[in-house]
Amino acid sequence: MVKLSIVQFTPSFGNKQHNIDQIEALLGGNQADIIVLPELCTTGYSFLTKQEALDVAEDAGGESIAFFKRLAVKRKALIVAGFAEKDGNQSYNSALVALPDGNLRIYRKTHLFFREKFCFEPGNSGFFTVDHPFLDCSVGIMVCNDWRYPESARSLALMGADLIACPSNLVSTLWGIGMPARALENKVYVAVANRCGTETRTLEDGSLQNLTFNGGSVIYDFNGTPLAQAGKDENSVLTVEITPKLTRDKSFNAFNDLFKDRRPDQYSLE
Numbered sequence: 001m002v003k004l005s006i007v008q009f010t011p012s013f014g015n016k017q018h019n020i021d022q023i024e025a026l027l028g029g030n031q032a033d034i035i036v037l038p039e040l041c042t043t044g045y046s047f048l049t050k051q052e053a054l055d056v057a058e059d060a061g062g063e064s065i066a067f068f069k070r071l072a073v074k075r076k077a078l079i080v081a082g083f084a085e086k087d088g089n090q091s092y093n094s095a096l097v098a099l100p101d102g103n104l105r106i107y108r109k110t111h112l113f114f115r116e117k118f119c120f121e122p123g124n125s126g127f128f129t130v131d132h133p134f135l136d137c138s139v140g141i142m143v144c145n146d147w148r149y150p151e152s153a154r155s156l157a158l159m160g161a162d163l164i165a166c167p168s169n170l171v172s173t174l175w176g177i178g179m180p181a182r183a184l185e186n187k188v189y190v191a192v193a194n195r196c197g198t199e200t201r202t203l204e205d206g207s208l209q210n211l212t213f214n215g216g217s218v219i220y221d222f223n224g225t226p227l228a229q230a231g232k233d234e235n236s237v238l239t240v241e242i243t244p245k246l247t248r249d250k251s252f253n254a255f256n257d258l259f260k261d262r263r264p265d266q267y268s269l270e
């Protein structure tokens with residue numbers, strides 16, 4: 001068994017230290033083996049320009065990365081958290097994977113949403129999985145809007161993911177249909193860490209952009225059934241136990257197997 005936690009809270013836009021303090025306080029004495037936090041959880045979401053995002057983005061020596069690396073080692077946990085990443089003069093909407101052995105991997109969001117296209121570069125890391133160094137569990141990463149593209153979750157499942165961690169800043173309700181489908185169609189656990197709150201920004205024409213994030217963070221089992229789900233507006237940490245090895249037999253009756261029955265020669269995905 002693996003103990004899995006998701007964290008839901010309301011980040012303060014542009015206030016990195018405050019957000020880090022909130023995360024540390026919320027986790028308290030949490031003893032999960034895997035912890036998933038929201039997208040852009042240390043900065044807030046509503047950037048309007050590339051320069052604005054770049055001004056707060058971090059390279060490998062940044063404070064957010066250092067914080068999560070320390071936390072992962074201290075708690076012996078694999079931590080997935082969204083942050084704004086800097087690479088030279090470019091920024092990415094990224095998710096770090098801090099491992100309890102001190103190692104780090106970074107995923108860059110593949111499918112950008114809304115005004116993200118004006119602020120971040122399209123992700124170029126590709127999808128990948130990470131094995132927990134101390135436990136038998138393989139974790140795949142996607143970020144928020146990646147859920148709309150079934151190829152994202154399917155790619156991770158074909159790579160051997162037992163669990164897909166999805167840091168998110170979700171503003172629609174449609175994901176409540178799509179996310180459990182990603183779990184069911186791939187027979188994997190899916191952990192969606194969303195945020196709550198509203199961010200209001202003034203656009204160039206003087207109008208206001210209000211983005212309200214709808215919480216509801218949830219962990220789905222490999223049949224798409226919620227194991228635990230937060231409310232819309234609450235700061236919370238939800239923890240469940242999962243059994244990764246149960247995802248590896250992809251059969252769903254005596255004659256059908258989700259992956260063995262695939263017929264890629266009949267698909268057109270271009």
